[in-house]
Amino acid sequence: MIGEIGELAVSQRFLHISFQFDTRSRLEAGIDGIAEVMLEGRPLAQMIAVQVKATQSGTYTGEDDNGFSYLLRPKDLEYWRPSNLPVIIVLYRQSDESFYWKEVPRGPGDSDRRLQFDKQRDVLDRNAVDRLAALTVPKAGFGYYVPPLGGGEHALVNILPIILSNEIYVASSPHTGKKATSILLEGDEPARFDWVINGGSFWSFHDPRNSVCRDIVDVDQVEAVETSYLAFHEDLDEQNKFSFLLRQTLRHQTAKDLNWEKERKLLYFRALEKNIPRRFHYEASQKRTHAEVVNVITSKKEEDKGRIDFVRHHAFAPRFELLDDQWFLVITPTYYFTIDGFTPHSYPQALLAGKKRMDNSASLRGQVILWHRLLSQKQKAADDLFERHTVQEPCLQFETPPQVELETSVPEDVWGEPKKKAEDTSGQERLAV
Template identity: 65%
Template sequence: MSKTITANQLLGEIGEASVRLRFLNMGFQFDVRSRLEAGIDGIAEVMDKGRPLARMIAVQVKATASSRYTSEDESGFSYLLRPDDLVYWRGSNLPIIIILFRKSDETYFWKEVGVEKAEERRLLFDKASDVLDANAVDRLAALTVPKAGFGYYVPPLGGGEEALVNILPITLPKEMFVSSTPHSPKKAASILLDSDEHARFDWAIKDETFWSFSDPRETVCRKLVDLDQVEAIDTSVLAFHENHDEQNNFAFLLRKTFDHQVRSDLVWNKDRKLYYFRALAENTSRHFAYEASRKKASTEVVNLAENKADKSQIAFVRHHALVPRFERLYDQWYLVINPTYFFTTNGFIPHSYPAALLSGKKRLDNSASLRGQVIMWHRFLSQVDREGSNLFKAASSEPRLQFGEPPIISLATRVPEDVWGSQKKAAVESDEAQERLFG
C-alpha cells in the first residue's frame, strides 16, 4: 500500500507557510520549528526596519479550510483552547499568541494567550482589531516586554513624536506664615467648624506649629494660632528642605492649599483620593470651555448617560476627575495629574458600582484623549492667571498656587497606541505618607 499525505497535513503545512509569509511581509522574522513541536509551531522575532531586536514571540497556528468559527458573525467569534495546550504553554518564558488561518477567505486573526488561569480557555476575537497585518506590529512588539516592576518600556516602531508630560510646574507664593499653636489638627478643625465665620482649611499643623500661605491674623485661622508668634518666612526655607519628612509635610500643605483654591468647582472624594467636577444641579450636564493647543475647545466635564432601556431615565453621571500628587524634582515642585473619572447616580450621590463603569471608560481612552485631558486640566487650573476670570471664588489678593504649562518632550520613536490601555500599579506611597503625617 502506497503512502499518502492527508488533507489535514497539507492544510497544516499551508497554514504555517502562509503565516510565515505574512510575518515576513510585516517585517518580522518567522522560524518554523521541527516536526517534534508539541504546541508551538514557530518563533516570530520582532524587527525594526530590518534590524532584529532579539525579542521573540511563540506562535501556534491553527488552520482551517473553510469552516466558520464558533459564534462567528460580522464583528467577531470565539475560539476554545485545548486544556493540554494551556498546560504546556504555562511553562513558557515567551509571550504566546495563537493565529487562526482560514484558507477559503485568506483571513488571519491573532490573539495573545493568557496562561495564568486554567479556566481562561475561551478567546474572543474582534474581526476589526485582531487581524494579523501591519497594524498589529506595535501590539505584537509590546508583548515582548516584561510588565513587572515599577514601570516598563514598550519598544515603539516607526517615526518619532512629541509627548506631553502630565506634570504642571508650580509657582509658589514667595512667603508663608508660621506660628506656634496649642491645638492639634483635629481640635483646630473642630474650632473652625464651630465658629460663626466660614471655615477654611488651607493650613497644616505639625508638632504644634501652624503653616499657611495666608496670614492667619487676617482670616478665621487667627483662632488657631498664638497671634504674637505669627511670622512670615521665605517659602523656600520649607519648600526645599532636604529632610524627606519635611518634604512630605510641605506636599501636604500644597494639597490643602490646592483644595482651598478649587473648592467652588471640584469635590474631594476621600475614599478614592481624587477631585471631580462638581455638578451644578441634579441630573444636569456641565461644560468647560477653554483654549486648546490650536483652537477653542469645550469639554462636558459632567456628562449624563442615558438608560439604554428607557432613554427618559439617567443611568449614571460621569464626572471628569483627577488624582493629584505633589512631587519635588530638584528645585521645582510639580503637580502630577492623573486623569480619571468619578461616577454618581444624579450628580451628587456616589454610584454604588463604579468599578465596571470606570474600566469600561478607561478602555476607550487612548493617547489623544489622555493628552486632551491633561491640557484641559491645565487650562482649568491656570485660567485665572491666563484670563483673569473668577474661576476660583477666593479673593484675587489671596496668595495661591500658580500652574505652568505641562512640558513637551520629543521622542525619537512613536509610542504604540495600543499600550496606553495597559494599567500599571499607581505610585501612591508618597501620597499615603503625606496623609499619615497629619492624621
C-alpha cells in the first residue's frame, strides 16, 4: 500500500515541477517510472529513470537537521549500473510529505552504495529541475545544451546605497594625520577617528568643536558646507579622500559591535567574552531570526572532545564606490578567525578556504541582509520616539540592498560542489532569510 502511495505522490511531484512522468507496468524489476524533461510544456525527449522508495514514517540513517544517508542494495545497484538512462532514486516519507532525490552512481564497483543526502540541496522541487535536466547530458563527447528550466528569481546585489547627511564640517588643521592621532591618544578624553586630515584640511561629519577633535583643528576656522560639494567632486584625489572619510565614519559608527582588522581591511564581530559564542538578532526578509556571528568550534575527535579548535567571526570587507552620482557601500562577506575570540589565529587561510567552500547563495544572501540590519541600527534608533530625547550624532544611513529580477534561477551548482559533511570541520550553519 505505501509503495503505491509513494509512486503516486512522486508522480504528482514531477508533474508539479513541469516534468512528464509515466509509471511502468507491474512487471518492472527496479524502475518505477520514466521522467521526461520539458521546457514550457514542450517535451525534449530527455529521459530519467526513477526508482521510488517510500516509507510511512520514521527517520533515515544518521538523520539530523542537515541530512542523512541511504544504503543501496547490491542487487539494485547491479541492475541500475548498465542502464542507458540516468537513474535516480527518490525517497518519499508520508508522515512529513518529504521528497529527496539522488543520482545512482554508474560504473563498476560497489564503493558508492551509501548515498549522502543533503536536506537543502537534494529536495525534489522546482529548484532541482536544472540539476535533473543536466543528468541527461551525455558524459562523452561535447554534450548538449540544456536550457535553464527553474524559472526566474530575485537576486540580491551586495551593495548598500548610502544616505549622506546634508552637511560636512571643514576646518584647517596645523597637524598631519599622524600627529593628530598622537594628540588624541595622549589626551584625557576618549579618542575618536571619524575624520580625515589631508593637506592641512580637516573633514568630518561631526562638529569638531563639540568633541575631543577640537584639539586638532583651528576652532575659529570650522564651518559647515554642503556634503554634495565634497562628495561628488570631479577630482579623483578628492573622491578618494571622501571615500576614506566614509570608511573612518563607518568604523566609528560600528565600534561597539565590530573590530577592524588592518591587514585585510575588514570589519568583524567582536567577541563579548573569551570562548563564548555571540548571537545577533535581526529582522530577515520575512521574519525575525538570528545568526551565530561568533562561533566557537570544538574538536570532533573523540580523544579531544570539548577542546576548542578555533573561533570564527562573521566579517566583511567594506569598499566605497561612487556610481552615477550615488555613493554605495560594497559588502564582501568573509570570516575572521581567532583562537579564543580575541587572539588572532596563526593559520587562518586553510580555515577560511574550507568555510568558503561551504557557502552557497542562500548563506551569502543571508549575510548581506545581516550586515544591512546591523548597519541600520543607529538610524532605526534615531527614528525611535523613545530615543529622540537623547542627542543623536550624525551617522551614515543605508538603504536596503537592491534586487534584480533574473529570467532564470541560478543553480546552486554554480557556487561549487560542497564537500561531504564528514569532511566539514568548520561547523557550517545556514542563515535563515
